[in-house]
Amino acid sequence: MKTFEQVQAAAQAGDAASQDLLAQALEQMGRIDEALAWWMKAAKSGFPAAHAKLGLWQLVGFKLPQNSQEGVARIAAAARAGDPLGLSLAGVIDAGGIGAPRDIVRALKWLTQAAAVGDAQAACQLGLLVGLSGPNAALARTVLASAAAAGSEPARRALGSQPFAAGAIDWAAVGAAVDLSAFEAPLTREDVRASPAIAIITDLLPGWVCDYVMAMAEPALGRGMVVNQAGGESVEDVRSNRVMNFGLADSDVVLELVNSRIAAVAGMPAENAEGLGVLHYAPGERYAPHVDYIPDTPANAAHLAARGQRVRTVLVYLNEGFDGGATEFPRLELSFKPPRGSALIFDSVKADGSVDPTTLHMGAPPTRGEKWIISKWFRTKALRPGPTAAANA
Structure with a gap:
């Protein structure tokens, strides 16, 4: 060297x-x-x-x-x-x-080429997208074994405790076997309230996607921050949980499929969302009562002008098996703990665009077990480049 x-x-x-x-x-x-x-x-x-x-x-x-x-x-x-x-x-x-x-289609072509040149995480994504429970489960297992052997921890977790051995792979066949139905399945929506708008979406993400998101986030979790009085972000006592925010450099094809699915169910442009946030709560950790909108104060003026107001929140519950840990709205006397893969959607502003203080909510601490959720905040302005007429091939 x-x-x-x-x-x-x-x-x-x-x-x-x-x-x-x-x-x-x-x-x-x-x-x-x-x-x-x-x-x-x-x-x-x-x-x-x-x-x-x-x-x-x-x-x-x-x-x-x-x-x-x-x-x-x-x-x-x-x-x-x-x-x-x-x-x-x-x-x-x-x-x-x-x-x-x-x-x-082109995204999957790039992903397949990346796997073919040795990208273990690309291979992991393809194996999961082919599906361990579908008609091509044997092929998926071979691909995941290759990814695990090359160091992909999400692939190791997907394979579980069973032994695995990497074998020869026909990457063209893998690409052709990809199944995107998990991201296209119909959804069931339950509208809880009209004002503030609150709804539950069941079966937004399948279990394997939930597992993948948790596995990708876990190594990079850090103490969660809040928007402070100066318009910046800082660690505060009101929030003790840990979080990983996936930016563009951290994303991948599966995570972008998740982003698109969440944006579609939120009825918002994907580019108006903040990065995919994954929140982890150990027993006793919490996010004290807070609002998701940004207070319209002089200190926040520049922030709001550049990034827009947070208007809609989507929380996706990634696991079960914990006690406590509900999302509570004390001013509305409501509490939610949807099943794994389901989402809670609520607006932080009223129909006229003004902020709604009744959306004060908290992430209650788990009393037993760990809690994992996705948090997606949607803004009134685009935060990253959206689709354009430009071509990239």
Whole structure:
């Protein structure tokens, strides 16, 4: 393995692969501006991984001016060159309709190509999408075994305690066997109240999706934060649970399918949602009574102008087997604890757009067992690039 100094010398001599490697090292060291400079050099030499990274930063407007069309084009070029990061990001873009028209068929093509070049997490997603309980269960098991052997923890969990061995895989057959019916199944909606609007959606997500979301979130959980009086976010005593927020760089095809399913049931554009938040409550942890809307105060003016008001919340309950832990609305004298895979939807504003203080609610602490939920907040403004007429292939 080369030392940092050897990689740096090769990068300075013009080797694009070393420039990319140096940029990765500098990013991990927190030297972001230097990393950007080296990725720019590598991109000028046509190095696909550098284009994928710069494309991501252009999509989200990090260190580069936000330019979704150019970002999508960079990522698509990297994907066509077979770059693993480019393939992964291209799948996310097409599955989520991010800066380009939503195209799930093409997203699955990128995902299959990523798995074929050794991306264990891409293989895991494909195995789960083929289905362990469907007609192609044996194929799904083989794919998941390959992913588990390559280090995918969600694949290991999906396979359970039974032994597994990776075998030869026909990736074209895997792609053809993908079953998206779990994300297209009809839904049952129970309207609880008209004002504030509250509804329960049963069977929004199947169990295997719930398990996958929890497995993906668990390694990155951190203390949950709240919007403070200064308009920023901070750790406060009112919230003791842990959370993982999936941004664009953390997402994947399955998570984008989840995002789209939630947006559809919420009746809101997917791009108006904050990142997929996964909340974990250990026994005794809570989120004290709070509102989801952002108070219209001078301190929050810039925040609201840039990001819009939170108007709708979707909570998806990912597990059962815990006591306590209900979502409680003290001013409405309502309490909810839907079954696994079901969702609670409520509006934080009234029909005229004004905030509704009666939506004060809390995440009560579990008294036994752990509680997992997805939290999705929808805003009045888009938070990431939505579908456009731009093409990325």
